Amino acid sequence: MKLRSILNRGAQLASLGILVALTAGATDASARFDRDSHQLMCVCSCNQLLGECNHVGCPDSENMRAQLAASIAKGDSDDTIFHQFQEQYGPVVLAAPRFTLFNHVAWIVPPLILFLGIGGVLLIVRNWKLRTVPMPAVPDSAAFNSVRDRIRRETQV
Amino acid sequence: MPEFGSFSLLLALALSGYTLVAGAVALRQLATGSRGRIAPDRLAETARRAGIGAFFAVTCAAFALVYSAFANDFSVSYILHHSNRALPGPYKFAALWSGQEGSLLLWAWLLTGYGFVLRMRHKVDVMLTAYASTILAGIQIFFLLLLNFAAPPFSLVQGQVPTDGFGLNPLLQYPEMVIHPPMLYLGYVGFSVPFAFALGALMMRYPGEKWIHITRRWTMVTWLFLTCGIFLGAHWAYSVLGWGGYWGWDPVENASLMPWLTGTAFLHSVMMQEKRGMMKNWNVWLVFSTFMLCILGTDLTRSGLVSSVHAFAQSSIGNWFTGFLVIVLAVCLFTFLLQRDHLKSEHKLESLVSRESSFLFNNLVLLAACFTILWGTLFPIISEYVQGNRVTVGAPFYNRVALPIGLFLLFLTGIGPLLAWRSASFKSIRHNFVLPGAATATTAIVLLAVGLRPWNDQATLYSLVAFSLGAGVVTAISTEFLRGANVIRRHTGKGLFASMVQLTRRNTRRYGGYIVHFGVVVIFIGIAGGAFKQSRELEMNNGQNMSIGPYKIVMESFTEDSNPNYDTEFALLNVFRGNKKVTQLAPEKRFYTASQQPSTMVANHSTLAWDLYVIYAGKNPESGLPIIKVFLNPLMAWIWIGVMVVAVGTLVALAPNLSAALASSRTRTAEPERPPAPEPQPMDEPEVAVAGRSRH
Numbered sequence: 001m002k003l004r005s006i007l008n009r010g011a012q013l014a015s016l017g018i019l020v021a022l023t024a025g026a027t028d029a030s031a032r033f034d035r036d037s038h039q040l041m042c043v044c045s046c047n048q049l050l051g052e053c054n055h056v057g058c059p060d061s062e063n064m065r066a067q068l069a070a071s072i073a074k075g076d077s078d079d080t081i082f083h084q085f086q087e088q089y090g091p092v093v094l095a096a097p098r099f100t101l102f103n104h105v106a107w108i109v110p111p112l113i114l115f116l117g118i119g120g121v122l123l124i125v126r127n128w129k130l131r132t133v134p135m136p137a138v139p140d141s142a143a144f145n146s147v148r149d150r151i152r153r154e155t156q157v
Numbered sequence: 158m159p160e161f162g163s164f165s166l167l168l169a170l171a172l173s174g175y176t177l178v179a180g181a182v183a184l185r186q187l188a189t190g191s192r193g194r195i196a197p198d199r200l201a202e203t204a205r206r207a208g209i210g211a212f213f214a215v216t217c218a219a220f221a222l223v224y225s226a227f228a229n230d231f232s233v234s235y236i237l238h239h240s241n242r243a244l245p246g247p248y249k250f251a252a253l254w255s256g257q258e259g260s261l262l263l264w265a266w267l268l269t270g271y272g273f274v275l276r277m278r279h280k281v282d283v284m285l286t287a288y289a290s291t292i293l294a295g296i297q298i299f300f301l302l303l304l305n306f307a308a309p310p311f312s313l314v315q316g317q318v319p320t321d322g323f324g325l326n327p328l329l330q331y332p333e334m335v336i337h338p339p340m341l342y343l344g345y346v347g348f349s350v351p352f353a354f355a356l357g358a359l360m361m362r363y364p365g366e367k368w369i370h371i372t373r374r375w376t377m378v379t380w381l382f383l384t385c386g387i388f389l390g391a392h393w394a395y396s397v398l399g400w401g402g403y404w405g406w407d408p409v410e411n412a413s414l415m416p417w418l419t420g421t422a423f424l425h426s427v428m429m430q431e432k433r434g435m436m437k438n439w440n441v442w443l444v445f446s447t448f449m450l451c452i453l454g455t456d457l458t459r460s461g462l463v464s465s466v467h468a469f470a471q472s473s474i475g476n477w478f479t480g481f482l483v484i485v486l487a488v489c490l491f492t493f494l495l496q497r498d499h500l501k502s503e504h505k506l507e508s509l510v511s512r513e514s515s516f517l518f519n520n521l522v523l524l525a526a527c528f529t530i531l532w533g534t535l536f537p538i539i540s541e542y543v544q545g546n547r548v549t550v551g552a553p554f555y556n557r558v559a560l561p562i563g564l565f566l567l568f569l570t571g572i573g574p575l576l577a578w579r580s581a582s583f584k585s586i587r588h589n590f591v592l593p594g595a596a597t598a599t600t601a602i603v604l605l606a607v608g609l610r611p612w613n614d615q616a617t618l619y620s621l622v623a624f625s626l627g628a629g630v631v632t633a634i635s636t637e638f639l640r641g642a643n644v645i646r647r648h649t650g651k652g653l654f655a656s657m658v659q660l661t662r663r664n665t666r667r668y669g670g671y672i673v674h675f676g677v678v679v680i681f682i683g684i685a686g687g688a689f690k691q692s693r694e695l696e697m698n699n700g701q702n703m704s705i706g707p708y709k710i711v712m713e714s715f716t717e718d719s720n721p722n723y724d725t726e727f728a729l730l731n732v733f734r735g736n737k738k739v740t741q742l743a744p745e746k747r748f749y750t751a752s753q754q755p756s757t758m759v760a761n762h763s764t765l766a767w768d769l770y771v772i773y774a775g776k777n778p779e780s781g782l783p784i785i786k787v788f789l790n791p792l793m794a795w796i797w798i799g800v801m802v803v804a805v806g807t808l809v810a811l812a813p814n815l816s817a818a819l820a821s822s823r824t825r826t827a828e829p830e831r832p833p834a835p836e837p838q839p840m841d842e843p844e845v846a847v848a849g850r851s852r853h
Binding site: 035038039041047048049052053090091092093094095096097100102103106107109110111113114117118121124125 | 400401402405407514517518521522524525528529532533536540543544546547548549550551552553554557558559562614
């Protein structure tokens with residue numbers, strides 16, 4: 001009973017920790033610029049993130065960065081900024097799929113497959129265990145006990 | 158020379174065709190007991206020799222192409238487009254794989270090369286090798302058909318031949334490009350051999366698990382080549398592309414990672430088949446999938462279905478690969494359905510907490526990672542089909558979805574080897590996990606205490622988890638080594654290090670595997686360091702300086718130069734730490750004359766703690782001053798060191814196991830009254846019960 005209560009309390013604290021870790025974030029403008037510029041692609045067909053496009057004389061990245069900085073300075077939310085960029089440059093400007101229902105499928109399917117896989121493995125193990133005939137226990141002889149004790153003693157770190 | 162090359166390719170195709178047909182007829186006759194005019198074993202021998210001949214024919218073709226590059230024979234279209242007179246010798250050699258046709262020729266050469274080794278070593282198992290040789294010949298025919306008809310490397314230029322070539326892509330003019338593609342192809346192509354053995358073993362209903370023993374070394378060597386190839390590519394991207402990173406989740410990169418993941422899964426799950434006769438279906442399909450993913454990756458990137466920064470990717474040969482993939486899948490499915498009763502497991506899993514189930518979870522996570530990458534690579538195509546518009550699936554997607562899977566894998570890397578085969582009791586778990594668990598918790602607490610704030614951003618959270626789990630895994634591995642070495646030390650009186658060496662030599666596969674796991678942890682630590690990356694960009698005049706981390710960078714001068722191959726602009730930067738000059742860096746921007754393309758030459762000062770990575774980003778056209786971009790990349794060197802550790806561990810695992818030799822020499826020389834040292838295992842009763850049996 002006591003153990004269960006400790007486990008419950010531990011789980012609650014862990015959940016809280018995860019929640020704080022996932023929701024709290026830096027909000028200053030330079031950190032936001034850095035984060036958002038890594039959520040957008042440069043459209044000069046270099047296939048690089050806007051924050052990492054390093055072409056000398058790139059026709060797009062400087063303007064796009066300036067546009068992003070201006071939107072952040074104006075106080076636009078991330079969603080508003082990404083919507084504006086999508087309307088202007090098309091959906092390929094977003095470095096990861098978002099906004100539409102189907103795009104959410106991109107995010108859901110991999111973890112879903114992993115969890116289904118874990119469930120499947122647990123099911124398989126359970127079925128195998130049910131079908132397994134238990135092996136007879138090793139006789140508890142003095143010779144066996146002495147070998148076991150020696151191995152335990154010698155492999156102690 | 159072009160005619161000689163073309164003829165060689167045609168001859169190789171004919172010889173491979175003969176190997177396939179004669180080999181198949183001979184195997185059919187041997188299987189059914191029928192006889193033709195020639196005895197089946199003699200027919201099979203002619204097929205084997207034709208397969209060996211195909212290697213020499215493709216070697217001649219590869220030589221012809223390299224010779225044409227060195228002879229500046231611009232009448233060959235491929236040489237015209239991928240070389241020029243001023244190109245340095247090593248890059249003329251690298252021109253062999255710098256374009257579509259050349260890289261396919263390299264593929265065919267390596268494939269016939271692997272076939273050559275396999276056919277020369279046929280006495281390992283004549284019948285199984287004959288099956289594998291025939292299947293390899295089928296794969297050879299596909300690539301030789303491509304080279305003869307779809308992408309011929311010896312096509313001649315129409316009309317007047319230019320006096321100089323268009324040059325090699327500047328991004329490929331880097332020392333690592335001379336070694337990265339062959340390494341990667343050795344990995345890709347090498348998976349054909351385990352595939353051929355697995356399919357052959359299934360076709361002939363090979364009794365027992367010997368085919369697993371034969372293919373294990375092939376798979377490990379191939380896996381090592383692919384690992385080195387992938388990381389050499391990452392290092393090339395880091396050193397040449399000049400964006401401060403090393404992995405961009407580009408489809409071509411993803412294509413190399415997918416077979417690596419399934420290959421890794423196979424190397425783990427195959428142990429269950431060897432030890433317990435389990436997971437036979439699974440293993441066969443892992444080998445099939447690994448080979449098919451090699452082909453699928455090539456198909457995706459060369460067909461133009463997905464956009465990639467890799468210039469060679471776009472071509473018209475995608476349909477050929479799609480067709481080949483369909484044929485391979487059909488053959489695999491048909492053979493599997495026909496012979497599946499041969500793949501029944503000999504044992505069942507007895508406990509969820511056991512080495513077997515840890516392998517199951519390891520496989521599951523590796524395949525989930527593979528699926529995630531495949532899904533991310535294909536999603537733009539699916540989106541275009543469903544929504545009518547293409548979307549980008551880039552780094553933010555993979556970082557959010559694939560990284561947690563990677564961390565889960567790191568966790569399993571630590572716990573798997575500590576679990577006993579068949580079943581682990583609560584007592585043994587407590588015994589084996591207390592130290593690694595304590596190391597994980599202590600590391601997390603220390604990192605939080607020194608100022609790591611995981612709630613600031615996701616990258617910091619992941620890095621905290623990676624560092625903590627890494628500490629746990631290293632402790633688990635060290636405990637295993639210490640436990641075993643202590644036993645040997647007590648029995649032989651040797652020092653601890655000598656005992657560790659002897660322990661490793663007694664079971665190279667097991668302890669080589671632990672070294673590989675240690676290397677993986679080092680790589681993860683290097684990757685986790687990326688969360689603390691800093692960067693600065695400044696337009697600098699002579700004498701001006703900028704600071705980043707502990708370094709101060711002072712511009713000494715900037716200038717221009719030129720040679721027959723390229724013009725260059727570069728800056729000389731003195732790097733100080735405190736008042737002490739640490740080094741001088743010279744980042745460059747080159748402009749290649751023949752190809753009329755620019756290229757960045759990064760200057761990097763690498764230490765164990767961080768890389769000072771400096772880029773000459775060009776000149777401001779208004780002020781005429783160079784723009785210098787600097788990255789401070791923490792723990793970057795750990796990634797490359799980790800790869801070297803993985804390579805060393807794999808080589809150790811490949812080395813012959815000396816336990817049998819040692820045991821026999823001990824019976825001759827050691828004191829008779831001293832009992833032999835027991836092989837250390839994770840502590841558990843069932844382990845003790847089978848302590849005398851062989852282990853992995």
